[in-house]
Amino acid sequence: MIARVIVDVPSRATDRPFDYAIPADMEGWVEVGSRVGVPFGGRVLQGFVVGIAPFADIDAKRLKPIAELLDHIPPLSPDLVELAQWIGDKYCCPLTTALQAMIPSALKGKADSVVSLSEDAKEEDAGQLQLDVAEPWFQYIRQHGEVRLALLQERFPGAAAGIKAAIRRGALTEEVSIRDRLKVRKVLTVFPPDNPDAVRAELAAATPRAAKQQEAARYMLANPTPIALAALAQELGATTGTIRGAAEKGWLSIRETEQRRDPYAGRGFKRTEPLPLTEGQQTVFGELAEALDNEASRVFLLHGVTGSGKTEVYLQAIARCLLAERQAIVLVPEIALTPQMVERFKGRFGDSVAVLHSRLSSGERYDEWRKIREGRAEVAVGARSAVFAPFRRVGLIIIDEEHESSYKQEESPKYHARDVAVQRARQHGAIVVLGSATPSLESFAAASASRGQADRAAYASPSGHTGQTDYGSPAVRTGQPDQAGDRSAAAKRGAALLPMPDRVAGRPLPKVHLVDMRDELKGGNRSMFSRQLHEALLQRLERGEQSVLLLNRRGYSTFVMCRSCGYTAQCPHCDISLTYHQKSRALRCHYCGHAEQAPEKCPSCESEHIRFFGTGTQRVEEELAKLFPGIRVIRMDVDTTTEKGSHEKWLTMFGERQADVLLGTQMVAKGLDFPYVTLVGVIAADTSLHLPDFRAAEKTFQLLTQVAGRAGRHELPGEVIVQTYNPEHYAIISAQHHDYSAFVQEELKHRRFMAYPPFCRLILVTLSHEQLALVVSEGEKLAATLRDLARAAGIRGSDEGDGSRFIDILGPVASPIPRMKDRYRFQCMIKYRGSTGAAELLKQAISLVSGSNGQPAVTMSVDVDPQVIL
Ligand SMILES: Nc1ncnc2c1ncn2[C@@H]1O[C@H](COP(=O)(O)OP(=O)(O)OP(=O)(O)O)[C@@H](O)[C@H]1O
Ligand SMILES: [Zn+2]
């Protein structure tokens, strides 16, 4: 047999499987998804097996054998390997990049696995575990206690399948240590004696000598659950030496076991019970439950206003999914993954919840990942990459706040977790629930396409969009015919829309007031607080209620400017302004890290009127302290939340009412649920409105709606004050009226007119190099080649056909940031619609303009469905 291996060299030239012979002693151990070391170009490189075949494509004599097997239990399953292939094709990235994104970063070195009999297997309940105790390898393990898998592989060739099955069924416990990288923590653990009856008899007859040792033995007989040695010593008020003494007498046993890092250990989550659902929740839940029971892949767009109780629906859908012995994945935007959020899932499902996010250490993340892979967790809650949680039978994938741009990864593989989730759900016959109070236009369009005549709510009807995300095609996997007639047929084309237009318990959405800041200025108010917001804050202070203040920081000035000559400080390596950091009085570049001391005088005209605009939140904080002496403010922004756990700390403090105001950037807008918050103030709503981004209005609307949703979620009614210089802008007015559909209607008009998603799809290619001339000429070569290929494939431009299928290649033009890290940047934008195979055409074009080494002369980075166009 031979293995097809993708080597870990992320380049287009090596982006194909290479064949290797499987040495006889690795037969059965090497599988699709195994990590191996293979000889490649004179070195041994790490790689993933993506296929097993009887014969090689190349001459058998030239075939080299796999050098080593890096883990005995493959870190990836075949379905994840298949998913990686899909990602590679869709996002134009090397397959190895996609594969590497699926495994925890801790898993890079060689893993050494040790197996032993599990407690269950020891209880001789072998029948239930489908164990054949006569197997020689089983006898061997029983005899030796702990055995390295590598050793079993050597001694019992051919037993791979049996041993792996035993691990999967829980008859063998696998413990992994990763050489040179990260040691699994070991801890000494006390177990009850192997022959309790004998010990009991012995204790009964014992003299009072070694009373403490006897006490330890009795304790373990009465409480046979294994306990850490140190913990037992503390419990009994004994020394560990005493307990070791008891072990020497055979009264109990002490073994090393793996200590799993549980980042939430000891937090004691309060158990919650399912709430009786409201009518609105019940309708939605009913649809989800039916789809879950059908086990056919479908996508739902749950459009529920803020505070409509989406989370409770998620929880009950998960419970339903678990009942069918399938697992659930919940994706949450990184910054919304607060303890409050985690608590809600841990509170309902306890220890079977694994949490994955970037604030965990790599060891913690690895342990949570293994908890999933080994079946000790059934629910994974995490940020973007949790979509790759290695469950065997995924039944449900929930994406909360599905409109969040953080679901798109900005570095390669530049995947969108929403689209990956839909694909993964297809593989598993799972359902996807996209939840939001402000669905992305792409998802909304996809859902509307499938809605047909059955208008359940007064939504806009964006006919003529592309159905951006291809959410459809249920149940291909199970091969069952459609059962539900029309509705399934409709679902084939997109997501089903599930509206929840009301808040729980008939609570009203908060009243939103707009304040025109131009009038404030005319009225002589130069402060950043309007009279109305000032008044409202005072009131909250008097009543002891809390306020949330949002500073929309996207595009907010944190730069340095000379008031005399207009000089602004620029990065010498990138064509953008430097950012001022008040704490260190330094100027920094966000793109390359360049830092310099802030100047005392203007470097250009020597004037002293040079002004530093600190991070906006600092200025607001200072002003608050001035206007409201004694006010207690918690400030949350990038500067105050870099430390691990700080995010949690601030929110807990605010929840305990240790502060009057929570002031922050975007991160205060998401998912928070505090009963005493009755006022939300937005300092400047429009800073994000005029950014060079076709989603600027959409993002502004979403942010305002989300933050307004933080007020009045419980008994106390809420009020929102939005300060703006553009009170007539539709994004702001729609947010004021909580009117999603008015916003969508207006926004779709603009998108259609400008030919932007969801009316077409985009691929952005950014070319960069130190030499400007080369970037330009290579960009022109690429664009020309692409146009030729498109023409040859019979795909026309948008101005030629009826517009249902087209491809336009725009550029090359200078990127919005034309130079970064001393490299010049140009971009080509591909706009297309219908099935054009645009990604495939681009791949071909790149290889056509590449040199003999398989690489283009300048760096070409491809972003499919880009969220940011810089
Ligand atoms: N069926 C119910 N009965 C009583 N209270 C409920 C019910 N469902 C949800 N709630 C409560 O209503 C509040 C709002 O619910 P939740 O946070 O789930 O809303 P949401 O739709 O997720 O809001 P957002 O999008 O703003 O985060 C919570 O305090 C929740 O405990
Ligand atoms: Zn100057």
Ligand SMILES: [Zn+2]
């Ligand atoms: Zn720079």
